[in-house]
Structure formats: structure tokens, C-alpha cells
Amino acid sequence: MFNLRDKAAVTGVGETRYARDSEKSQLALTLEASLNAIVDAGLDPKEIDGVIPYAAGGIVAEDFITNFGLPDLRYSALTPMGGASPVAALQSAAMAVATGVANHVLVALGRGSISGGRITSRLAEMPQMRLVSEFEMPLGTNAPAQFYAHMARRHMELYGTTYEQFGEIAVTCRQNAVLNERAMMRKPMTLADHQNSRMIADPFRLFDCSLESAGAAAVVVTSAERAKDLRHRPILIGGVAEGHPESPSAITQRPDLTRFGIASAAPIAFAMADVTHADIDVAEIYDCFTFVVLCQLEDMGFCAKGEGGEFIANGRIRPGGELPINTHGGLLSEAHIAGMNHIVELVRQLRGDCGERQVDGAEIGLVTGFGDLGDGSIAIMHR
Amino acid sequence: MTDSYDQLPEKPRPQPSTENQPYWDGLREHRLLVQRCANCNKLRHYPRPMCDACYAMDYTWQEIDGRGTVHSWATSHHPFHHSFKREVPYVTVTADLESGVRLQAPLVGSDETALALGLRVIVDYADVDASLSLPCLRLES
Numbered sequence: 103m104f105n106l107r108d109k110a111a112v113t114g115v116g117e118t119r120y121a122r123d124s125e126k127s128q129l130a131l132t133l134e135a136s137l138n139a140i141v142d143a144g145l146d147p148k149e150i151d152g153v154i155p156y157a158a159g160g161i162v163a164e165d166f167i168t169n170f171g172l173p174d175l176r177y178s179a180l181t182p183m184g185g186a187s188p189v190a191a192l193q194s195a196a197m198a199v200a201t202g203v204a205n206h207v208l209v210a211l212g213r214g215s216i217s218g219g220r221i222t223s224r225l226a227e228m229p230q231m232r233l234v235s236e237f238e239m240p241l242g243t244n245a246p247a248q249f250y251a252h253m254a255r256r257h258m259e260l261y262g263t264t265y266e267q268f269g270e271i272a273v274t275c276r277q278n279a280v281l282n283e284r285a286m287m288r289k290p291m292t293l294a295d296h297q298n299s300r301m302i303a304d305p306f307r308l309f310d311c312s313l314e315s316a317g318a319a320a321v322v323v324t325s326a327e328r329a330k331d332l333r334h335r336p337i338l339i340g341g342v343a344e345g346h347p348e349s350p351s352a353i354t355q356r357p358d359l360t361r362f363g364i365a366s367a368a369p370i371a372f373a374m375a376d377v378t379h380a381d382i383d384v385a386e387i388y389d390c391f392t393f394v395v396l397c398q399l400e401d402m403g404f405c406a407k408g409e410g411g412e413f414i415a416n417g418r419i420r421p422g423g424e425l426p427i428n429t430h431g432g433l434l435s436e437a438h439i440a441g442m443n444h445i446v447e448l449v450r451q452l453r454g455d456c457g458e459r460q461v462d463g464a465e466i467g468l469v470t471g472f473g474d475l476g477d478g479s480i481a482i483m484h485r
Numbered sequence: 486m487t488d489s490y491d492q493l494p495e496k497p498r499p500q501p502s503t504e505n506q507p508y509w510d511g512l513r514e515h516r517l518l519v520q521r522c523a524n525c526n527k528l529r530h531y532p533r534p535m536c537d538a539c540y541a542m543d544y545t546w547q548e549i550d551g552r553g554t555v556h557s558w559a560t561s562h563h564p565f566h567h568s569f570k571r572e573v574p575y576v577t578v579t580a581d582l583e584s585g586v587r588l589q590a591p592l593v594g595s596d597e598t599a600l601a602l603g604l605r606v607i608v609d610y611a612d613v614d615a616s617l618s619l620p621c622l623r624l625e626s
Binding site for chain 1: 562587
């Protein structure tokens with residue numbers, strides 16, 4: 103059976119400065135990161151013939167044709183899955199280059215100034231939020247911290263998961279961010295700092311919640327064959343998949359609140375890449391909230407359902423641990439670039455370009471996406 | 486009573502469609518109505534056009550019992566929508582209703598320290614104004 107194993111590679115990565123706010127437009131940020139990724143690949147922008155913009159960004163393929171003067175765009179698509187979009191876009195891009203529909207697909211994501219619209223009004227207008235908007239927002243459930251708090255509380259009550267275990271994930275991300283000059287949050291954080299941060303939507307405290315950021319990141323996906331001729335050693339996509347939970351548009355009606363879409367995607371990606379969990383040297387795991395990391399580790403099969411809290415103990419996910427995660431600081435401490443920054447970081451780790459925060463001997467890594475109430479995506483890459 | 490130094494925005498309101506209007510009309514009468522597939526009788530909530538078991542698009546509205554048990558909950562301390570600023574902290578409960586559907590609604594009459602999975606709850610109704618009533622949940626005594 104045809105599959106995508108090692109058919110495509112990430113050949114270029116780029117980003118802008120990450121900050122709380124920016125005077126530049128979302129489109130300008132997106133183009134800046136895109137140009138950096140294209141140059142990093144050793145390509146001229148006019149060689150880009152496929153584009154996957156961020157579906158939630160309001161930026162379309164035409165914007166890239168207009169600004170880069172692309173002469174021959176043959177493929178454009180959207181992967182509207184919130185924070186699962188970037189990794190799901192890797193799957194679509196890999197399909198496009200593996201089949202010869204396009205040669206070089208640009209996947210780009212930018213987030214502009216937050217002053218343009220607060221999160222509750224942005225969300226209420228998204229079609230995938232229609233049910234939440236109609237039946238839950240009038241009751242006071244208006245933002246992701248509140249949606250996901252019900253999932254986290256259920257997990258805590260069923261399995262004994264603790265606030266301190268969520269804290270371990272926040273502290274781990276911050277420890278990595280301290281070593282990353284691009285990160286927005288570089289002041290060291292202790293578990294006590296986490297426990298003392300103000301409650302937002304119990305069980306989530308402030309330090310369980312990701313940042314609000316302005317900035318952009320982008321990658322170029324090329325067929326494995328063509329990638330050999332480009333500037334960097336290609337980082338191959340060994341396995342990639344997306345998955346959707348039951349009742350995708352209403353967590354309240356979902357049979358199992360503690361099972362995300364990635365639970366269906368992970369076995370496909372691992373089988374395609376032909377690797378085991380023990381082979382993963384580094385994992386960049388979507389971290390809009392600390393609990394979401396813990397639940398994905400279980401759903402991917404790194405441990406059984408309910409054992410995530412114990413799994414992450416004893417330094418296992420810390421720098422130098424058995425499974426270092428979010429080596430850039432993640433959405434919790436680097437920046438919220440909707441997980442495109444996770445893909446960029448994994449590629450840099452596998453190239454060995456991460457300096458002080460480099461995971462020794464990183465050859466095989468994993469990146470995940472999570473979004474829109476539980477959609478999931480996963481890519482396993484190797485050098 | 487007015488609060489002139491801090492005018493809060495209006496709370497978000499549902500925008501009823503032809504598909505879900507009967508649900509909101511039911512709440513106005515303090516009745517809980519959900520869709521029942523006219524072909525296979527499966528109950529479903531939130532309202533939508535098609536039955537995911539048999540793909541039939543015909544349905545009726547059935548009144549269901551408001552009793553159930555606690556499935557999960559969350560306590561909001563930050564008012565993400567500014568209109569809830571005076572309510573924080575407030576608790577919303579996800580409840581398994583005996584009919585098989587779930588309902589999320591604010592907890593009234595108790596605080597979160599009283600909650601545990603499986604505790605019995607019952608639906609109550611809060612009249613917002615002449616045209617809107619919302620469900621709430623209270624622990625069964």
C-alpha cells in the first residue's frame with residue numbers, strides 16, 4: 103500500500119521575532135517568516151508552487167501569489183483544525199509533493215496584534231464553534247481555558263492527576279525557554295511559582311495557560327528526492343496523520359472527555375514511520391494548556407490512560423531526560439504561534455542547530471498539534 | 486440597582502435557528518426538550534439536522550427528565566467575557582442526564598467544594614428576561 107513514509111522532507115524553516123504585540127500586520131509577519139523559510143531552504147520564492155496558509159488567519163493563497171509574484175502556484179489548501187492545523191498541513195503538503203502535484207509547498211502561520219480582537223469574540227464567529235457559541239457561551243463558558251477545564255477536571259477525578267503534575271509541565275517548558283533567546287518568557291519558574299499563580303479556570307492557573315503572541319513561523323516541504331539538492335540536510339517526514347475526536351464541535355457531548363483526536367492518529371504515524379516510542383529522542387507537544395500535553399502523551403501511547411501524571415515525574419520530560427519535550431519552551435513559554443513554532447524547533451533539533459538547548463544525538467523526533475476542541479495531528483521526523 | 490462606574494457589556498445570547506428554536510422555547514416554559522430521531526428513536530443533543538445512527542433527517546421534540554449525575558465541572562475565576570465579571574468565581578457542571586444526553590450549565594445553590602463525580606443533580610431554570618431562560622443545575626437534596 104502506498105504511504106507517505108520518507109516521501110517528503112522539511113527543507114526550510116523560518117520565523118519572525120516573537121512578542122506580545124507587533125506593529126506589523128498579520129500578513130506582513132506571515133510573509134517575513136515565509137521568506138526566511140524559503141531562503142533557509144536555498145530556494146527563490148518564485149520556485150514555491152504550493153501554499154497552505156493558516157485557516158484561522160484570514161490569509162489566502164492569493165496573498166502569497168501577489169506578494170512573492172509566484173508565477174505558477176499549482177496547489178493550495180487549508181487544514182482548518184485550530185492548533186492542529188500546522189502538523190495536519192505537513193500531511194497535506196507531503197501528499198502534494200509525494201504525488202508530484204507540487205515541488206515545494208510553503209506552510210505558513212502568522213498571528214497579528216491581539217488588540218484587534220479579544221479571544222471570546224474571535225472564537226464566537228468561527229464555524230467550528232457554532233454549537234459552543236449557541237449553547238455554552240451564554241452560560242459563561244467563553245474561552246478555551248473554560249472548555250478544556252472540564253476535560254482536565256474529569257481526568258483529575260478519575261485518575262488522581264494533580265495540580266502539581268500540571269505544574270511539572272509548565273516548569274519544564276520554562277526551563278527550556280530560559281535557554282532560548284527567541285522565547286518570550288525567560289525568567290526561571292519554580293513549582294511554587296506555578297502553584298502561586300492566580301487561578302484562571304480551575305483546574306487551570308495562569309501558568310497552565312499558553313501565551314498570547316504576535317509573530318509568524320513557516321516551513322517548506324519538498325519531495326525527498328528534490329530535497330537532496332537543497333541547502334540543508336533534509337529532515338524527512340517518516341510518519342504523519344491527523345485524527346478527530348467524537349463530537350468534535352461539542353466537548354460536553356463527547357463520550358470520553360479525556361480522549362483527543364490524536365489517539366486515532368498516533369498509531370498510524372508510528373506504524374508509517376516504523377518506529378517505537380522508545381526511539382523518540384525529542385518531542386514537541388502542543389501545549390495550549392499543561393493538561394493537554396499530559397493527555398496527548400497518554401493518547402499517543404507513551405503510557406496508559408490515567409498514568410500521564412506519573413509518566414512525567416522524575417525528570418523524564420526535562421532537559422536531559424528520557425523524553426525531553428518542548429525544547430523551545432512551547433506555547434507556554436516561547437510563544438503561541440499555534441504550533442508552527444513546534445515544527446520549526448523539531449527541524450532545528452534534528453539538524454543539530456539548537457546550541458545550548460540541543461538534545462544530544464537527536465535523530466528521531468515527534469511533533470503534535472491539538473486544536474478546535476480536540477482535533478489532533480502528529481508527525482514523526484528524522485534526519 | 487445601577488453600577489455607573491463599571492458598565493458591563495451584554496452577556497452573549499443564543500441566536501436561535503429554525504433547527505433549535507424549540508429547545509429555547511422549551512426552556513422558556515421550564516421544560517427540557519431534545520431531538521428524537523423519527524426513524525430510530527435515538528435522542529440527540531445539541532440540535533442538528535441528521536441522526537448519526539440512521540441518517541434520517543426527520544425528528545420530533547421530546548421532553549426529557551432533568552435529573553442526572555455530575556460528569557465534570559470547571560470553576561471560572563477569570564471573566565473571559567467581561568459580562569461575567571460580577572459572577573466570578575462561578576461553577577459550570579457537565580451532567581449526564583438520565584435520558585443519555587449531556588447538559589452543561591451553571592451550578593446554583595452550592596459551591597465547587599460540594600462536588601464529586603456521580604453526585605445527583607437536577608436541572609432548574611433561570612429566567613434572564615421575557616424572551617430567554619437558561620438552564621442551571623443544582624445538587625439534589
